[in-house]
Every structure is written in C-alpha cells, then in structure tokens.
Amino acid sequence: MDPREYQLMYQVEDRHWWYQGMEAITRTMLNRWVHLPNLRILDAGCGTGAAMTTYLAEYGKVTGVDLYPQALEFCRKRNAPRLARASVLNLPLAPASFDLVTSFDVLYERAVSSESAALKEFFRVLTPTGRILLRLPAYDWLRGQHDKSVHTNRRYTKKLVHDLLEQSGFRVEHLSYVNTFLFPVAVIKRLSERIFPPKESQSDLALNPGVLNNLFRYILTSEAPLAANIGLPYGLSVIAVGKK
Numbered sequence: 602m603d604p605r606e607y608q609l610m611y612q613v614e615d616r617h618w619w620y621q622g623m624e625a626i627t628r629t630m631l632n633r634w635v636h637l638p639n640l641r642i643l644d645a646g647c648g649t650g651a652a653m654t655t656y657l658a659e660y661g662k663v664t665g666v667d668l669y670p671q672a673l674e675f676c677r678k679r680n681a682p683r684l685a686r687a688s689v690l691n692l693p694l695a696p697a698s699f700d701l702v703t704s705f706d707v708l709y710e711r712a713v714s715s716e717s718a719a720l721k722e723f724f725r726v727l728t729p730t731g732r733i734l735l736r737l738p739a740y741d742w743l744r745g746q747h748d749k750s751v752h753t754n755r756r757y758t759k760k761l762v763h764d765l766l767e768q769s770g771f772r773v774e775h776l777s778y779v780n781t782f783l784f785p786v787a788v789i790k791r792l793s794e795r796i797f798p799p800k801e802s803q804s805d806l807a808l809n810p811g812v813l814n815n816l817f818r819y820i821l822t823s824e825a826p827l828a829a830n831i832g833l834p835y836g837l838s839v840i841a842v843g844k845k
C-alpha cells in the first residue's frame with residue numbers, strides 16, 4: 602500500500618461510512634456463522650487496527666499480523682495487545698492455534714504473491730473446527746484510482762473466491778457480494794475516472810463524503826441481514842465464510 606494510506610486509514614476508520622457499514626456486515630456474519638464464544642482470533646493483515654481493537658475484540662482474544670511497520674505503529678497507538686510483524690505467506694504462529702482467521706481486503710495486494718499460499722497458512726493455524734471470514738474487492742473491470750493507491754493486484758468474483766478457498770482445503774459455508782445498493786454510484790464514479798483521470802492517484806478514503814456519510818452508512822448497514830443470510834447477487838466486495 603502507498604505509505605500515505607496508513608495515516609489516512611487510521612484517521613477515518615472510526616467514522617467513515619464504509620468502515621462502519623462493513624463493521625455491521627461483519628458482526629452479522631459472525632453472529633450467523635461463527636457460534637463459539639471466547640474465540641482465539643487471528644486478524645491477518647490487520648492494517649491500522651480498528652477492527653481488531655474494537656468489535657473483533659468482543660468475540661475473543663485477537664492477534665494482529667501485518668507486514669508493514671507503519672500499520673503496526675498505528676495498532677500500538679490503539680493499544681492492541683497482541684501484534685506480530687509477518688507476512689500472511691509465512692506466519693510465525695503454531696499450527697491449530699486459532700478458532701477464527703479474519704482477513705479483510707488483504708489477499709488482493711501486490712505484496713501477497715499467492716492467495717493460495719496465504720490461505721494454506723490460514724488453514725494451518727486454524728484448529729480442526731476453525732473458520733475463516735474473508736473479504737476481498739470485487740470485479741477486475743471495476744479497477745479505479747483507489748486500486749492504484751492500495752496496490753491492487755487483482756479483484757475477485759464469488760466463483761474465484763469459492764475456488765481459492767476450496768483448493769486450499771476449506772469448505773465454503775457462505776459466500777455473498779456486499780456493497781450492492783451503492784453499486785451503481787460506484788460504477789458511475791469508476792467510469793467517470795476513466796474519462797476524466799485525476800492527475801494523481803487518489804484513494805477513495807481521501808474523499809470526504811460530508812453530509813452523505815450518514816446516508817451511505819445507513820444504506821450499507823441495511824445490507825447486513827441479506828448478505829449474511831440469503832446472500833447478495835453483485836456488489837463491490839466479496840465476503841466468504843469457510844470451515845476447515
């Protein structure tokens with residue numbers, strides 16, 4: 602990721618509609634698909650630590666791993682108790698030591714040379730009944746300026762995520778697109794970027810949604826029960842639950 606992106610993420614992740622909506626979706630998915638209390642959780646590619654130190658911590662003890670020191674510095678500012686600097690491709694963690702691995706928007710990055718290798722590492726560190734909750738950006742044709750800032754290697758379809766999980770040994774329990782209701786807005790934005798490209802690549806997080814923040818949060822949050830139960834047919838991200 603562009604190093605400036607960590608500062609930006611840290612600044613906005615507690616109040617930006619996208620993070621708040623994804624939190625609601627993640628909570629609903631966890632409540633629906635991951636039943637045990639007091640989980641040992643690995644947040645693989647934990648970024649600047651908001652998820653790990655806030656809502657994931659309500660489900661158990663969270664360990665955060667990230668490759669980049671800038672990310673871990675921000676996690677320390679949030680008093681994250683268990684952190685390690687490591688690549689998802691080579692986790693310095695014992696086999697069968699976690700009940701749940703979460704990995705939100707990590708495996709698509711250029712610094713992850715093989716999603717399968719990372720998924721096999723997640724499989725290794727999970728207990729025999731462990732689960733993975735995975736989120737990735739959707740559709741390669743939706744690449745935009747934001748993808749330049751976060752060094753996207755590729756974007757995914759539900760089928761691709763399904764196949765990657767199953768090939769790594771997981772049984773897919775649930776799969777859905779999310780960020781569906783705002784999809785038309787995103788498509789218009791991405792297409793207009795192609796017609797009028799900005800001079801510098803710009804992260805979506807740098808856009809201040811202003812008065813629309815509450816509206817967008819409400820729209821994204823309202824998808825949570827549909828995404829976690831019947832699943833949504835298209836959207837800007839793919840979210841999956843897999844069982845070891």
Ligand SMILES: C[S@@+](CC[C@H](N)C(=O)[O-])C[C@H]1O[C@@H](n2cnc3c(N)ncnc32)[C@H](O)[C@@H]1O
Pocket residue numbers: 602645646647648649652666667668669672687688689690704705706707710712713751
């Ligand atoms: C888009 S951020 C997402 C952060 C966080 N999961 C979230 O949802 O806010 C991607 C994160 O993956 C980390 N990352 C990229 N490649 C990695 C690798 N090979 N191993 C571990 N972390 C990696 C980046 O440093 C960054 O913090």
